[in-house]
Amino acid sequence: MAYQIRKAAVIGSGVMGSGIAAHLANIGIPVLLLDIVPREVTEAEQAKGLTLEDHTVRNRIATTSIQKLLKQKPAPLTAKKNLDLITPGNLEDDLEKLADVDWIVEVIVENLDVKKSLYEKIDAVRKPDTIVSSNTSGISIDAMAEGRSEDFSKHFLGTHFFNPPRYLKLLEVIPAASTAPEVVDFMTAFGEDVLGKGVVIAKDTPNFIANRIGTYGLLVTLREMQNRGYSIGEVDSVTGPLIGRPKSATFRTLDVVGLDTFMHVAKNVYDKTEGEEQKVFEAPEFMKKMVENGWIGAKSGQGFFLKKDKEILELDPETLEYRPAGKLKTPSQEMAKAQKGFSAKMKTLVYADDRTGELLWNILAPVLRYSAELNGEIADDIVSIDNAMKWGFGWNQGPFEIWDAIGVEKSVAKMKEEGHDVPAFAQSLLDSGNETFYKEVDGDLHFFNGSDYEAVPVNEKVIDLKRYKKKHGVIKSNSGASLIDLGDGIALLEFHSQSNAIGLDIMQMINFAIDEVEKNYKGLVIGNQGKNFCVGANLGMILMEAQDDNIFELDFTIKTFQNAMMKIKYSSKPVVAAPFGMSLGGGAEVALPAAHIQASMETYMGLVEAGVGLIPGGGGNKELYMKHLKGMPNGIDFDLQNVASKVFESIAMAKVSTSAEEARENNFLNFVDGISVNSDHLIYDAKQAALSLYENGYKAPKREKVPVTGEPGYATLLLGAEGMFLSGYISEYDLKIAQKLAFVLSGGKVPYGTKVDEQYLLDLERQAFLSLVAQPKSQQRMQHMLVKGKPLRN
Numbered sequence: 001m002a003y004q005i006r007k008a009a010v011i012g013s014g015v016m017g018s019g020i021a022a023h024l025a026n027i028g029i030p031v032l033l034l035d036i037v038p039r040e041v042t043e044a045e046q047a048k049g050l051t052l053e054d055h056t057v058r059n060r061i062a063t064t065s066i067q068k069l070l071k072q073k074p075a076p077l078t079a080k081k082n083l084d085l086i087t088p089g090n091l092e093d094d095l096e097k098l099a100d101v102d103w104i105v106e107v108i109v110e111n112l113d114v115k116k117s118l119y120e121k122i123d124a125v126r127k128p129d130t131i132v133s134s135n136t137s138g139i140s141i142d143a144m145a146e147g148r149s150e151d152f153s154k155h156f157l158g159t160h161f162f163n164p165p166r167y168l169k170l171l172e173v174i175p176a177a178s179t180a181p182e183v184v185d186f187m188t189a190f191g192e193d194v195l196g197k198g199v200v201i202a203k204d205t206p207n208f209i210a211n212r213i214g215t216y217g218l219l220v221t222l223r224e225m226q227n228r229g230y231s232i233g234e235v236d237s238v239t240g241p242l243i244g245r246p247k248s249a250t251f252r253t254l255d256v257v258g259l260d261t262f263m264h265v266a267k268n269v270y271d272k273t274e275g276e277e278q279k280v281f282e283a284p285e286f287m288k289k290m291v292e293n294g295w296i297g298a299k300s301g302q303g304f305f306l307k308k309d310k311e312i313l314e315l316d317p318e319t320l321e322y323r324p325a326g327k328l329k330t331p332s333q334e335m336a337k338a339q340k341g342f343s344a345k346m347k348t349l350v351y352a353d354d355r356t357g358e359l360l361w362n363i364l365a366p367v368l369r370y371s372a373e374l375n376g377e378i379a380d381d382i383v384s385i386d387n388a389m390k391w392g393f394g395w396n397q398g399p400f401e402i403w404d405a406i407g408v409e410k411s412v413a414k415m416k417e418e419g420h421d422v423p424a425f426a427q428s429l430l431d432s433g434n435e436t437f438y439k440e441v442d443g444d445l446h447f448f449n450g451s452d453y454e455a456v457p458v459n460e461k462v463i464d465l466k467r468y469k470k471k472h473g474v475i476k477s478n479s480g481a482s483l484i485d486l487g488d489g490i491a492l493l494e495f496h497s498q499s500n501a502i503g504l505d506i507m508q509m510i511n512f513a514i515d516e517v518e519k520n521y522k523g524l525v526i527g528n529q530g531k532n533f534c535v536g537a538n539l540g541m542i543l544m545e546a547q548d549d550n551i552f553e554l555d556f557t558i559k560t561f562q563n564a565m566m567k568i569k570y571s572s573k574p575v576v577a578a579p580f581g582m583s584l585g586g587g588a589e590v591a592l593p594a595a596h597i598q599a600s601m602e603t604y605m606g607l608v609e610a611g612v613g614l615i616p617g618g619g620g621n622k623e624l625y626m627k628h629l630k631g632m633p634n635g636i637d638f639d640l641q642n643v644a645s646k647v648f649e650s651i652a653m654a655k656v657s658t659s660a661e662e663a664r665e666n667n668f669l670n671f672v673d674g675i676s677v678n679s680d681h682l683i684y685d686a687k688q689a690a691l692s693l694y695e696n697g698y699k700a701p702k703r704e705k706v707p708v709t710g711e712p713g714y715a716t717l718l719l720g721a722e723g724m725f726l727s728g729y730i731s732e733y734d735l736k737i738a739q740k741l742a743f744v745l746s747g748g749k750v751p752y753g754t755k756v757d758e759q760y761l762l763d764l765e766r767q768a769f770l771s772l773v774a775q776p777k778s779q780q781r782m783q784h785m786l787v788k789g790k791p792l793r794n
Helices: 015-026 043-047 060-068 080-085 095-100 112-125 141-145 150-154 181-193 210-228 232-238 251-257 259-270 275-280 285-293 331-338 342-350 355-374 382-393 399-406 408-417 424-431 465-472 504-520 539-547 551-569 586-591 620-630 640-652 660-665 679-695 710-726 732-746 758-773 776-788
Strands: 008-011 031-035 086-090 103-106 131-134 156-161 170-175 198-201 305-308 311-316 321-324 438-441 444-448 453-455 481-487 490-495 523-526 575-577 581-584 596-600 603-606 674-676
Touching (some): 008 015, 015 060, 015 080, 015 086, 015 156, 031 060, 031 095, 060 086, 080 086, 095 112, 103 112, 112 150, 141 156, 156 181, 170 181, 210 232, 210 275, 232 251, 232 311, 232 355, 251 259, 251 305, 259 285, 331 342, 342 399, 355 382, 355 408, 355 424, 382 444, 408 424, 438 453, 465 481, 481 504, 504 523, 504 551, 523 679, 539 551, 539 776, 575 679, 586 620, 596 603, 603 660, 620 732, 640 710, 640 732, 674 679, 732 758, 758 776
Parallel strands (some): 031 086, 103 131, 131 156, 523 575, 575 596
Antiparallel strands (some): 156 170, 444 453, 481 490
16 A cells, blocks of 8 residues: 555644644645534624534634644744645534545544544544554553554554654654554655654653653652752753753753643653652652642743743742742863863763762763663664654753763763662673674664664665765865765765854865866755854954955955855856755855755745845845846736845845745745755755756856846835834934945946846945945944844944
């Protein structure tokens, strides 16, 4: 059976259900969102003369949830128009519609009897081969499948998304004993390739993988905090980025998740375990009191932290009163920051003889032992456990990777000294003469399976550039970028400067890469796997030259940048840009002239130079304007001024897209550019796009003259900018920047409709950039951005 999901249904329209529906809509799958029929009409409905028999009332719960998607933060939708793909309904009138869908996702209350009752109704109406899954966070999948028809049971499994579904990568797929293997295989591939998730196969045990270990870790941390007198703020100050965890650390994470949700997950394991393990999953009394008080975190306005005026207060677990948040400061933290590499940092911290070292050792060691005890019980291998914690909880390293980092032999010796039993799985590693759970064999990563090492399974679409370079080497490299042979005739230009900021080193590598590819390759991908694609030009270098009044040097740099961008545009071989994350300023300018953009779904793209007192200098104004023009239908008259005004507004207001889909709406991407839902597949997808262009006979674009609005257009743009200034939307200096931008976009002192060449527009752009960079107020803005990380409105 070849499965295909063309249409889906989500049952249960709460935050999680509506979030899953939104994620499906984001990838273009129409969704039916069903919920129960309300028991009574609201006052507003009564005022309209509506009754419980009216369709709008009966669908109200799902309809309201759909409308809330537009207001939620972070936004569940990648574009507002995706809302049109979600149809509301109710479980009484619309149950028969489930016969038209290929996948039904149940996201209702965590109650086995209620779920089984619903499945009975679904079983009566679903068509054969329809996949049914539960988003349960811990109820037994086997128990839910009991009593169902053979076809239902074969096509039933758990699909546990993490909240929010658009942003969190983990999808736990939990087969029942009755689930057909081909259904598991299909959902795994569909989860990775279509939903864009990191999929792990979990066993049908309490809370599956990530919540089982994550909840255990949080409760161990709570116990340690109470036993040794650490404050909530002190714990959070060392359990976040310092050890490769999210900024929300421990207690801010609990506030975001919601204490009520966390307590439910903890109780789920408590009810199904015994002995020492069960004791850990009993929540402390002060947390029960917090739930009674309604202090459940962000959704109630207070939890472990409370924001009062501008001050962040932390809860005192003893008194249940709030006090100013504290931080733990010890010598080991400063020593760790000076270390290079995760392993050196972690060793410095966990073996330190101070309060940071004691806390981290006492919360990490139990989690490592617990993970080893559960290996084989909750998942088939350590890779699934490590991936679940990285993708579900945002850890940079999973438990077994952390264990390798701190040294298995040294940590096991310390555990034994403290009188702890070491799990058989960890002991077997050392007994077999090995020192790490992971090791490289012929350039590929292998993991310990209890007796030997086997290769970590890798989807061919996942290209790990760090490992790839180690195995295959590089063609050429400098401090800012490397050129890599990706195979199949495609080369990759990888930025690796600080923040991937563009300086002369990257410009040199762009020029070299294009020359090399034109001679010896089929195409070039510009991409990397840093934190962000590129946050723009090297602002520190620009400011330094400006403050030293080196305008000649800056003129040379900007000209070099413009020439490199034109080289990308007119390369005889296709250049594909693969932006992701922050793709701002110069990052957007690198992508815009490419033959094709293959963007990650989470791409935040914009020309933001106005925020630092400048306008784009690498051809961004011209390229965005031309991209807008090319988006206009052929053979139909359009208003040139309209196009110029849209581009002007986008650049002057430093607008940034909140997704690749929105970047398309803002004309940074056009209709043929691609979007990769799975960020791990981005380089692979970009490589395939470059190959496809080459194989379809790619020809470099012809140089064409560009129609501009000229002096009348300049006057119109100025009028708009002055209106914004008079209304108080922009400052006097913003107006000055807008005037320069208006002159560049309109093409200067020429008649309306004049066709000018690209170099003319580039020269205007460069002159405007250089005149602004010399201004003290622009330099103040640049300085503020470099020091404070946010724009200055002077």
